[in-house]
Amino acid sequence: MPERQITVQRRMSASPGALWALFADFPNLANHWRGLRATRPIGDQTGGVGARRHVELKPIGSMDETVTTWEERRRIGTRNQPSASVPFKHADSMLTLEPDEDGTLATFDYRYLPRGGALGRLTGPLIDKMLTATFADMLLATDEAAFRSGTER
Numbered sequence: 646m647p648e649r650q651i652t653v654q655r656r657m658s659a660s661p662g663a664l665w666a667l668f669a670d671f672p673n674l675a676n677h678w679r680g681l682r683a684t685r686p687i688g689d690q691t692g693g694v695g696a697r698r699h700v701e702l703k704p705i706g707s708m709d710e711t712v713t714t715w716e717e718r719r720r721i722g723t724r725n726q727p728s729a730s731v732p733f734k735h736a737d738s739m740l741t742l743e744p745d746e747d748g749t750l751a752t753f754d755y756r757y758l759p760r761g762g763a764l765g766r767l768t769g770p771l772i773d774k775m776l777t778a779t780f781a782d783m784l785l786a787t788d789e790a791a792f793r794s795g796t797e798r
Contacts, residue, residue: 646676648741648756648757648758648770649757649758649759649769649772649773650754650755650756651754651755651756651776651777651780652704652754652755653748653751653752653753653755653775653777653780653784653786654749654751654752654779655751655781655784655788656745656748656749656750656751657715657748657749657787657788658747658753658788658790658792659748659782659787659788659791659792660791661718661719661742661744662718662792662795663790663791663794664742664751664787665717665718665719665742666791666794667787667790667791667794668721668740668742668787669692669717669719669721669732670691670692671692671698671712672684672685672686672689672696672698673763674698674702675698675700675795676706676736677786677787677790678782678783678786678787678790679786680698680703680725680779680783680786681701681702681703682702682703683700683701683702684698684699684700684701685698685699686698686699687699688710690790692712693711693713693715694712694715694770695696695711695712695714696711696712696715697709697710697711698710698771702731704769705730705733706714706727706728706730706731706744707727707728707730707731707767708725708726708727708728708730708731708792709725709726710723710724710726711723711724711727712727713737714739718742719741719742720741720742720745721739721740721745722737722787723737723738724736724737725737725738725757725781730770732759732760732761732772733757733758733759734757734758734759734760734770735757736755736756736757736758737755737756737757738751738753738754738755738756739752739753740752740754740763741753741754743755751788753783755776755780757776759772765780767793
């Protein structure tokens with residue numbers, strides 16, 4: 646079964662630095678995005694390549710994420726290892742932050758391999774639609790959190 650890809654972009658009012666401060670607080674994404682039940686670090690490393698977190702998804706499911714790319718104020722990539730309750734075998738994400746006039750152009754790219762053979766191929770478009778809405782909400786929530794925090798804009 647082929648891997649699927651979703652890309653979500655958003656022009657954000659916050660600066661790349663303000664947004665980076667939130668995304669670089671890797672184990673604590675659930676603190677400012679209501680799309681997750683909880684996040685917590687796995688181990689002592691909380692930033693940089695190799696940092697890991699456990700993510701409790703809404704409404705159900707969980708997965709562990711490991712940072713694979715870390716470019717200060719610019720890019721963070723992860724490899725996601727979902728649990729049995731998540732409908733894909735593995736996934737990789739890449740968040741890119743680029744200065745854009747008075748704010749930031751954020752691009753979130755997500756590649757995943759669905760579970761389930763033929764059933765996975767049939768449900769892929771539905772999963773894509775759900776994930777696209779989820780990731781758009783994540784970018785919106787992060788922009789709002791950066792605004793509320795009053796960090797560098």
